[in-house]
Amino acid sequence: MSRQERWDLEPAPSARWWARHSTAISVGCVLMMMASAVLAVLSLADGARQSALVWALMSAGWSSPLLSVRGIAKNVRAYDERKNGEG
DSSP, rough: OOHHHHTTSSHHHHHHHHHHHHHHHHHHHHHHHHHHHHHHHHHHHTTOHHHHHHHHHHHHHHHHHHHHHHHHHHHHHHHHHHHHHOO
């Protein structure tokens, strides 16, 4: 399958769901990142280094779904714009 053929494939219903809810999902990810970062700082202040490390890693881990959902939404919007421009 060529690159153009893959580019022209219609997004799956699940991708459209992610794109439709991308703002809410992104806000949730940012809130979880902030909460985990705060807990990491509090754990570090209490002297619990291992706990602080776990919270810091959890905070960093929330960036993965954040970036993924933004990319999915961008691709779905680009597909819709291309299809609307052709018609």
